[in-house]
Amino acid sequence: MxxxxxxLAALQASGRKALIPYVTAGFPYADITPELMHxxxxxxADVIELGVPFSDPSAxxxxxxxxxxxxxxxxxxxxxxxxxxxxxxxxxGATPVVLMxxxxxxxxxxLKRGKDAFVRDAAAAGVxxxxxxxxxxxxxxxxxxxxxxxxxxxIFLLAPTSTDERMAQIAAxxxxxxYYVSLKGVTGSxxxxxxxxxxxxxxxxxxxxxxxxxxxxxxxxATAKAISRVADAVVIxxxxxxxxxGQPREQVVPLVHDFLAGVxxxxxxxxx
Numbered sequence: 001m002x003x004x005x006x007x008l009a010a011l012q013a014s015g016r017k018a019l020i021p022y023v024t025a026g027f028p029y030a031d032i033t034p035e036l037m038h039x040x041x042x043x044x045a046d047v048i049e050l051g052v053p054f055s056d057p058s059a060x061x062x063x064x065x066x067x068x069x070x071x072x073x074x075x076x077x078x079x080x081x082x083x084x085x086x087x088x089x090x091x092x093g094a095t096p097v098v099l100m101x102x103x104x105x106x107x108x109x110x111l112k113r114g115k116d117a118f119v120r121d122a123a124a125a126g127v128x129x130x131x132x133x134x135x136x137x138x139x140x141x142x143x144x145x146x147x148x149x150x151x152x153x154x155i156f157l158l159a160p161t162s163t164d165e166r167m168a169q170i171a172a173x174x175x176x177x178x179y180y181v182s183l184k185g186v187t188g189s190x191x192x193x194x195x196x197x198x199x200x201x202x203x204x205x206x207x208x209x210x211x212x213x214x215x216x217x218x219x220x221x222a223t224a225k226a227i228s229r230v231a232d233a234v235v236i237x238x239x240x241x242x243x244x245x246g247q248p249r250e251q252v253v254p255l256v257h258d259f260l261a262g263v264x265x266x267x268x269x270x271x272x
Contacts, residue, residue: 002128002153003096004176007046008211008232017228017267018177020213021260022049022100022237024067025084026076028244032252034087039253041095044264049131049235052081052101057133063238067245078105078118082125089126098129098155098176106132116146123150129176131155137169144173157181158204160196167207177211177233180204182218194226201230221266228267236263 011018021040025033037048051064053071078101085097099122109118122130129152135143137156144154153176158167160182170178182197197214204212214227215235224234243259244252 002151002176003094004047004098004128004153005210007094007096008177011046012211012232017231018046018211018213018233019044019224019260019264019267020047020049020098020215020233020235021045021240021256022051022215022235023240023244023256024051024053024064024071025081026053026071026074027067027241028070028247028252029249030071030074030076032249033084036253036256037084037088037095037097038092039257040260041092043257043260044267045095045260047096047098047128047233049098049100049237050081050085051237052078052099052105054102054105056104057102061238063241063245067241078109082121082127085122085125085127093126096128097126098131098153099127100131101133103132103134106130119143119146119150119152123152127152129153129155131157131179133157137166137173141173144175148175153177155179158208160200162204164203164207167204171207171209174208174210177213178204178208179235180212180214180231181216182214182227197227198230221263224263225266225269229271234263234267236260 008018023036040048053068053076057065106118130147147154155176156170156174156178158178158180211232213233213235214231218224218227218234218236219239227234240256243255247255
């Protein structure tokens with residue numbers, strides 16, 4: 001079992017909602033990521049989503065695309081991302097880490113190092129879950145089983161356009177949590193429609209028995225609090241990337257820490 005399920009179960013038991021921030025590995029400085037991850041935890045993160053830079057992302061908007069391009073230019077690939085997790089684990093053995101990315105880097109990793117090399121090395125580094133944007137559920141039953149056999153979860157995206165059939169397919173293979181993309185389009189696009197999210201969550205829960213996180217369009221503590229009334233977890237990505245883009249190195253960790261601390265405070269306030 002990964003660290004995800006007990007972490008989310010403990011939050012649920014105490015009536016709290018999970019805060020899941022996202023950052024692109026190797027951004028805005030190639031060597032800052034482990035330090036930044038520790039700052040995120042100190043600010044109140046319960047799970048960290050770590051983006052694996054990729055040259056042709058299909059779900060990432062311009063903000064995260066730019067961060068990925070900068071990380072790639074600095075030489076950050078899957079091998080370096082696993083090393084970042086390994087360094088993070090030297091001081092933090094408790095916080096779940098989910099890698100979010102695309103199939104191509106994983107398959108290239110295995111082509112170079114052998115079948116299931118990525119899963120083996122990710123588990124050894126201390127990864128808890130994978131969110132592979134372009135792995136459809138019907139094509140990754142074996143991959144999900146391999147991950148679970150190494151103590152990791154396969155996490156899936158659900159969208160406003162997801163059918164009941166698609167939700168059932170995902171429910172059959174997903175573990176850890178599912179990530180509901182609250183907007184049509186890419187990350188960082190559009191304005192959040194809270195009413196639409198509130199209407200969708202009961203439909204999702206008819207099929208999915210694991211926690212449901214909601215992301216895309218959450219930009220501040222007030223929005224996060226509103227989403228937390230219906231979701232089990234709040235995912236924030238593009239806003240964090242915008243916050244640290246172009247900042248001096250010494251400002252990056254404090255900025256993210258303080259931003260997340262404000263969100264965490266809002267999430268923990270009793271519903272008024």
